[in-house]
Amino acid sequence: MSEAPTHAAWTPEGEQLPRVSEDKVIDAIKTVFDPEIPVDIYELGLIYAIELADDGAVKVEMTLTTPSCPSAQELPSMVDEAVRGVPGVTSCNVEVVWDPPWDQSRMSEDARLALNMY
Numbered sequence: 001m002s003e004a005p006t007h008a009a010w011t012p013e014g015e016q017l018p019r020v021s022e023d024k025v026i027d028a029i030k031t032v033f034d035p036e037i038p039v040d041i042y043e044l045g046l047i048y049a050i051e052l053a054d055d056g057a058v059k060v061e062m063t064l065t066t067p068s069c070p071s072a073q074e075l076p077s078m079v080d081e082a083v084r085g086v087p088g089v090t091s092c093n094v095e096v097v098w099d100p101p102w103d104q105s106r107m108s109e110d111a112r113l114a115l116n117m118y
Contacts, residue, residue: 020056020058025083025086029047032078037115039111044106045107061095062096062097063096063101063102080094
């Protein structure tokens with residue numbers, strides 16, 4: 001069941017966009033999967049930081065499993081698209097970072113179980 005679209009509300013101060021929720025941003029990111037791995041990128045530990053601004057701008061710092069990841073071009077754009085679909089998001093900036101390097105210790109327990117890596 002999909003949620004009804006959230007619209008801006010009018011107040012005496014003017015139109016107010018819905019406040020962006022970190023949980024909603026995380027839920028959106030959890031819809032992004034590396035095509036080669038059956039676990040979402042959030043559970044894989046590829047998301048390092050999420051910053052929410054009062055104006056609805058979102059910044060996501062993420063990494064990849066390796067610098068030579070075949071999905072290096074598509075994963076950041078998939079995150080950008082997913083986050084922009086969250087009600088209240090006005091812009092999204094996805095930055096790929098390499099420090100600290102990703103390792104398996106960043107994976108959630110669910111991801112480890114799904115990949116038999118425990």
